[in-house]
Amino acid sequence: MSTDAAFTDLLGGADSANPSGPVLVVDFGAQYAQLIARRVREANVYSEIVPHTVTAAEVAAKRPSGIVLSGGPSSVYEEGAPQLDEAILDLGVPVLGICYGFQVMATALGGEVAKTGQREYGSTAVRISDSGVLLEGQPAEQTAWMSHGDSVARAPEGFDVLASTDGTPVAAFANDERKLYGVQWHPEVKHSAYGQAVLENFLHRAAGIPADWNSGNVIADQVAAIRAQVGSGRVICALSGGVDSAVAAALVHEAVGDQLVCVFVDHGLLRKDEARQVEEDYVTATGVRLVTVNAQKQFLDALSGVSDPETKRKIIGREFIRVFEKAQADLIAEAASEGDPIRFLVQGTLYPDVVESGGGTGTANIKSHHNVGGLPEDLQFELVEPLRTLFKDEVRAIGRELGLPEAIVSRQPFPGPGLGIRIVGEVTQERLDLLRDADAIVRAELTAAGLDAEIWQCPVVLLADVRSVGVQGDGRTYGHPIVLRPVSSEDAMTADWTRLPYDLLAKISNRITNEVDGVNRVVLDVTSKPPGTIEWE
The missing domain is CATH 3.40.50.620 (HUPs)
Known part of the structure; x- marks a missing residue:
């Protein structure tokens, strides 16, 4: 498909040695579209997000120095699946397709995307056969994060196949002359061992964008x-x-x-x-x-x-x-x-x-x-x-x-609704006072242990509508449980529970059950995000 001359006029310096426009992240409905933009910024390059409905003329008007096509939940063959204005690929701007964006590129350029019957989710072994500019400096075998059901079965004409997996014959491809690239995995996710290197190779080596934004x-x-x-x-x-x-x-x-x-x-x-x-x-x-x-x-x-x-x-x-x-x-x-x-x-x-x-x-x-x-x-x-x-x-x-x-x-994140959504059940003054006391103990002990910098957030949750039998002071109690939710994260989009020392957990539990009336049990939430959110409500 040929490019309208007006696009070239608008781009002006798109092919120059000193591109200075933003990197546009085209969002195909992925929750990680903004995470891609964030990773681009980590490489000291300015980025903006645009919807997948953006036209080639609108892209050209922004004079981008690069384009990244995000992943998404759809199949490229589904009716109503998000599409790309194919003229964008003819603007002369370097493009990197990721997951769904990779498959959109492949179909738009004459390649083949098919259901192989082998879904790949999570950690996946990737074999690099030709590093090229995109995968330069990376090991021949590495672990990457996948999340797809369809696969690119055949690369477009003129493209080099760079990598494969057991279930994906074309896991990455490149056309250096046109500066068009794609990977099936998610380089923006930290679980992809060399993901940031992929993005930086695209930005700095393939697209020639300087690292001058902060x-x-x-x-x-x-x-x-x-x-x-x-x-x-x-x-x-x-x-x-x-x-x-x-x-x-x-x-x-x-x-x-x-x-x-x-x-x-x-x-x-x-x-x-x-x-x-x-x-x-x-x-x-x-x-x-x-x-x-x-x-x-x-x-x-x-x-x-x-x-x-x-x-x-x-x-x-x-x-x-x-x-x-x-x-x-x-x-x-x-x-x-x-x-x-x-x-x-x-x-x-x-x-x-x-x-x-x-x-x-x-x-x-x-x-x-x-x-x-x-x-x-x-x-x-x-x-x-x-x-x-x-x-x-x-x-x-x-x-x-x-x-x-x-x-x-450096203060730990605290939700705008405050303790109102850390009380699972009706919010009352009595329950707020109880939770406030328990939360203060947890924060004080984490600080005393020198763990504030290691923990992203530690919600303390009161299960107000749950009671359990306990024994306190030689008598039967029927008190509330308190849940500790220590998590580690970079951006709150994903998180893992923080492995606190057992002695510290024991000290926190002893203090809460001894000092906070109405609590006779302390439990630890060991769920990652996903599937759980950081807050309980």
């Missing part, structure tokens, strides 16, 4: 975007004290200064001493104006009698917005003559929140996060979400670049 670029881009969105408008920020909202607020403060007022909602679902930490640590570090709203009764009344986790999340999301509407009215009444009305609300939404709430192209709704799927339809604010396309570790790097103290930047 978190400072994100700050400059977001500051400019925030200024363009907000103008002279006034802004309030939903500051929870966690890493996400703290960094989001710091970015907005960098952009618009005193136009920002941070509002901290003490909704009664916080951990022990958290309100004091927010008021002291963050204000001292940034100088941002902070307004604290005590809304404990409002949230507990709204949650009364509710046990369903999705309903709890939506209630919490709704009440957050109602609180901010009230804060907006109070601030305007306080200074009616000071500038524009408050029309903007800052949230520390991250991409995992979006994708799990069904916000990715073709992705499933795993659970509604209070700041995404839980927002009310009658929202009166325009949202400012400078971290919406980023992962947690990227957010931490930006926070450090902005000069936030390590005590805030």
